[in-house]
Amino acid sequence: MDFAFTPEQEALRKEVRDFLAKELTPAVRAEMEAANEGRPLHRSACETPLLKALFQKIADRGWVGISYPKEYGGQGGDRISQYLVEEELYRENITVSLGGSGAPAIMAAGTEEQKRHFIPKLISGEFMFCQGFTEPSGGADLASLRCRAVADGDHFVINGQKMYTSNAESATHVYLMARTDTTVPKHEGISIFLIPMDTPGITVRPLWTIQNNPPAPQTTTYGHGRTNETFYDNVRVHKSCILGEVNKGWRVGSMGLNLDRVGAARYLISVKRDEDIVNLVKKSMDLGDYTPAKDPAMRDKLAELWTEAQVCRLMTLRSMSIVERGGKFTYEGSAEKVWAPEHGVRTTEAITQMLGQYGQLLNGSPHAIRSGLFAHNVLGSFQSGINHGSVQVMRDQVARRGLGLPRAKRG
Ligand SMILES: Cc1cc2nc3c(=O)[nH]c(=O)nc-3n(C[C@H](O)[C@H](O)[C@H](O)COP(=O)(O)OP(=O)(O)OC[C@H]3O[C@@H](n4cnc5c(N)ncnc54)[C@H](O)[C@@H]3O)c2cc1C
Incomplete structure (x- = not known):
């Protein structure tokens, strides 16, 4: 087993590092700081001149969507190279993610027309998906969803409500799961639709998480804490908006979610925070007569x-x-989805322990350290164990698909 990267991959990593060392001038960093919402910067959220120019240079080098085929705007490269580029950029708080499971699902199940329409614009940043899967009745049992899409000639009319539709406020399209047949077993009557967000009948309402109560400082690792409720009232879409076959959306959606779990971002959210703490401790942490860097326990x-x-x-x-x-990819993404968020929780807890009781104070308290950044990060870290499939459900998938255990007996 060889864990080394190829010379070409190492050369690519160096090229990205050199690029960042040259391009992230103090003026660019100042714009990055001002634009920072805590989350890594994505080109769709960067309007200032230097950041626009930076993202254009990144795109010109072909570093967005490296592993996507050339005919759809990618580079036809391998995933490990894509990972290496993402890893280097992410360390500097920049992401070139195509935003969720929409793109991998379209590549796997889309028509030629859908691939040509969506993938190049997802790569260029012109399009951005939000994901409308979870509903008020529950996200873990996704197959019980009630949002209805009823056929009407060449169209479907959609009615229902979705919960936690993150980024719906800025996305151009929603990647939506809806029920198209109520007469068959629940997994078999579901379809996926790719719908422009400006279609009449879609309403977006903000839903703030605990991380934002009181409002979190801009620099939290987990962003500003906004997700959304979305409402679909007689939303009329052409049948060409369906991804894959009608009533076969369950397989497409699960596959997309699984593929989206494979990537640098999840690992890097935790690791970057780890590295930030080590840097903080090394450089500046001297809390009166306590120096964490010298404390054996710390x-x-x-x-x-x-x-x-x-x-x-x-x-x-x-x-x-x-x-x-x-290869066959069944439980590995789920295992990663257990490990990374829980590591994230342990990391944020460690720093608040290090800071003592003051580390628990939230933004607004006169005694809060760095506007309560670390305390808000603790709250934010719990979300990552829930979003994109909860760790409990992921454990169940590892038990069934990884260990071959039978379904759990509940109740
Ligand atoms: C910040 C944030 C962002 C999100 N973004 C999106 C998004 O963009 N799009 C989207 O569609 N969804 C999104 N979600 C929704 C997320 O996927 C769901 O919250 C998640 O799947 C759990 O669903 P639920 O909250 O309805 O909890 P429920 O399904 O009601 O579950 C409640 C609890 O019971 C546990 N549980 C349920 N069933 C089982 C089981 N079989 N075995 C063991 N434990 C079980 C769960 O783990 C959970 O702890 C987001 C959630 C959060 C918190």
């Missing part, structure tokens, strides 16, 4: 978290390698 904790982060990274690379080789 040093052990940081070493332990770093080691856990490396496990996370290897799990990510393993999953990518399986997908790259066309």
